[in-house]
Amino acid sequence: MDSAAREARPTARGRETNESRCPMALLPPETKIQVMSYISTQQSLSCLAQSCGAWYETATQELYTRDAKEHGSFAIKWMAAHAVDEQTTDSALSTLETSRRWGGEIDAVKRLSESDRQRPNKDQVMYESSTALHLAVFLGNMRLTKTILDMEASLTIPCPVLLWTIMGAEELLLRVRSFQEVFQESRFGPVFAIFLAFLQSDPDMCKLLIDHGAGCEAMMVCLYGDFKVMSILHFAAVDRTTDYRQWQCLFDGFREHIDEPCPRQLKYTPLDVALINGCTQGMQIAVESGAEKVSRNGALGRPLMFGMMALPHLSIADPKPFEEHVRCLRKYVDFGGKVNPDGVSLIGLAVQFYNLVPDHRPGTRHLIYFLLEYPAYIDGTSGWRDTNVANDIVRQILEFDHDRPTQPFLKELLSDMVDRGLNLTIPDPRFFSPLYRVLRHGKGKPEWLVDLLCENGATINEDEVNFAFISWCETSRLWETNKYNAWWQHLGQEDEIFLKWCEHPYNAWWWQHVKQISPLAVARAYGIAVTQSRQLHDILTHLPLAIPDFNIHPLCRQEYCIDSIDEDVPYADFCEEDDLVPWTTPSVTNPTSRKGQKKKSSQKGSLVSNILVAEDFGRGKSSNAVECTAEYDVNHQAPKTLRQPLPSGSKAGAMSRDLDM
Structure with missing residues (x-):
């Protein structure tokens, strides 16, 4: 492979041979062409070109013409891949000139099929799918790269990943993996010349490419089966190199792309990527280059x-x-x-x-x-x-x-x-x-x-007062510990003491919404007082609450057996210690069983709470009620009228994901 790509130079000049007496040297051009048509390998043609001066011009022309037509100007690429010093760079430049004279192309690449990519000769595949520019940039050969760019080599041809996997050192491969960890959801594909220079941490090469018109396109990434192009600024923004100023040329050269989103699902800008990865130097240079600090990107972030x-x-x-x-x-x-x-x-x-x-x-x-x-x-x-x-x-x-x-x-x-x-x-x-x-x-x-x-x-919101008031009644320490809770007994100071009672931290949050407490909530509060505490009952009877009204929800009247209660008289007056408690329900199997009544009490209380919450939020934000009632609906099967669909964007809908209870 090497000799086939090497420049065919006459090496016979130093020999003591008389070409005028050599039969091969005396053949006419037509015969020479016919002879070369029988030579199938580039290596043999190269040897023929070097055999004597008489064959040099003819064989060299055939060698490079055939190389351009059949092998994708392989000689140019091979010499570029081996130009590692001044001498080899001179040879590469000479090969470049000779090849172009006989039809060689500096941008020649072979579009490989999947079967071609699986060939065992990976070197051959790499050369066929790369250009001389890719190889020169990757090796950091500024002199060769500039010559190729001056010949107007294309900067838009992508280079296969195979190049750095074959020619890259372990340190470079680790650098590639670090970027793969940053952009995990994207599969790396072919790259452009500027990314090769970036990968080698070569800012001078990057600047040379930018000066010759290189774009900010760094790599083609595969996202959900579709290839998109990612900017070099996204990579520079997460490069943790100690001398981050070396990439100033990239941010200066592509300043107009500083807020360009990457092709990922969340369209992060270079600044976003830097902050996500905690890369201080990338963040700093992005901000200094004019990155937008408050705008929303494609993900509304x-x-x-x-x-x-x-x-x-x-x-x-x-x-x-x-x-x-x-x-x-x-x-x-x-x-x-x-x-x-x-x-x-x-x-x-x-x-x-x-x-x-x-x-x-x-x-x-x-x-x-x-x-x-x-x-x-x-x-x-x-x-x-x-x-x-x-x-x-x-x-x-x-x-x-x-x-x-x-x-x-x-x-x-x-x-x-x-x-x-x-x-x-x-x-x-x-x-x-x-x-x-x-x-x-x-x-x-x-x-x-x-x-x-x-x-x-x-405090609470106004539309939360019914349930909050019932909870206050059920939490005895909130009203038992208030030293002002018998204000009516302070003759001549009732108003002053009552005001202090209202301003107490345990009372103020619901008292400011007292006018919004519904008659059903008041009825429930009296029910709690009857079953739990005479002290609470006294407090309630001295508060300016709404008159309990059980006709608001017929279901409550039926299930709590309160059809016979005279609503003009406080129903607690009907309840002696041994009488039926209004807010309990008789047992289904034995209507006179007090044990059955107590067993059902908490369950029916939950149902009333269900209705209270529905009434609570029905005044202003009805959607709240539906979510709150859902908690009881599972076990108590609230009436269908309470189980309405949630309005879109409602507060109730928010509770299902926000309250998490």
């Missing part, structure tokens, strides 16, 4: 958001990558990265990631506090998930209630957020209030969480 979303994928066992990643995000914010892009706070996103495993991810706390310093909007939504900071922390506390080691971390985080300005007094009407979440989750437990919320002025 933001650079800082993508960088934060990558945090959970880092190894907690090895804190160094995590720390480097956080350092990259902090520096990005220092460079002007927005912590509240489009009015959406990223503090919620940081809180969500910390909540996953707070005892294993202390570094995220520092990121949270760092964002607050800029400041991130602590009461804003997280953007990618329809929720906010307060709800995120509370939900995680409730989910990890069984995980005692985790609770202190989350409790400390919530306390810190409140100290740093988290507003619990005005819940976002788009979401369920944090206090309402706790009441629905565990009837006022954990107690420390209820206390923390109440002490910091937490």
Whole structure:
């Protein structure tokens, strides 16, 4: 193979032979052509050209003409692949000139079929599918590359992966694998000349290619069976070389492509990729080159958001990558990265990631506090998930209630957020209030969480008041511990004491919505009082509540046997200690069985809660009711009128994915 590609030079001049007396030298040109037609190999033609000066010109012409027509100008490529010093470069340039004189092409490539690619001679396959430019660039031969470029070699012909797998050293192959790990969902395909120079960490070669018109196209990647082109800036943005300034030529040369998305499913820009991988130097040079810091890309995301979303994928066992990643995000914010892009706070996103495993991810706390310093909007939504900071922390506390080691971390985080300005007094009407979440989750437990919320002025949304009021009645410590709960006994000070009772942290959150408490909720509250506490009954009778009305839902009248109650008189007056409790249901098998009545009590109470919730949210956000009633619907089969389809985009629909209870 070597001799066939080597330039045919006359080597017989030094011999003491008289070519004028050699029969082969005396043959006419026509005969020489006929003789060469019987020579089938390039190697034999090369030997003939070197045998004597008389045959040199004729055999060389035939050698390179045949090489151009049948072998894809193999001689040019072979010499380019072996041009490793000045002498071999001179030979390669000479071969290039000679081959072009007899029809050789510098851009010649052979389109290989699948069977061709499977041939055992991989070297031959590599030469056939590459160009001389690919080989010269890969070897870093500036002199040969410039000559080829001056001959207007094409920069748009891709080079097969086979080239670097055959000619690349182990260090280079490791470099390729590092990029494959970054772009995992894409299969690497053919590459362009500028990527070969980048792969060899050769900025001078990159600049030479750019000066001769190279585009930013680096590689063809296969994504879901379709080949797309990826920019060289995406690779440069995640190159962790110590001297990242060496790629300044790429970012300067392709500045207009700085925000170009890559062909992956999530169309990341070079800045996105740098932040996702925690590559500080790539992030810095991208920002300095004018990368957009607040725009949304094709995935409706933001650079800082993508960088934060990558945090959970880092190894907690090895804190160094995590720390480097956080350092990259902090520096990005220092460079002007927005912590509240489009009015959406990223503090919620940081809180969500910390909540996953707070005892294993202390570094995220520092990121949270760092964002607050800029400041991130602590009461804003997280953007990618329809929720906010307060709800995120509370939900995680409730989910990890069984995980005692985790609770202190989350409790400390919530306390810190409140100290740093988290507003619990005005819940976002788009979401369920944090206090309402706790009441629905565990009837006022954990107690420390209820206390923390109440002490910091937490309130509920107006359309949550019915269920919240019933929960208040069922949680005895909320009304038993209030020293003002007998205000009517303070003659002459009733109004003053009553005002203090209303302002108590355990009462204020529902009292401000007292006018919205429905008659059915009041009826349920009296039922709780009758079965549990005379003290609660006294409190209720002295409150300006709606008159209990059981006719609102005929189902309640039927199931709770209250047809005979005179609605103009407080029904508790009918209940002696040994009489039938209105809010219990007689046993099906024995209508007079008090045991059966008590057994059914909690079940029917749940059904009433079902209806209460439906009524709660029916006033304003009816969709809330449907989700809330679904919890009871499974076991108690609520009436069909309560099981309506969820409106699209409703608050109830949000609860199924957001409340997670």
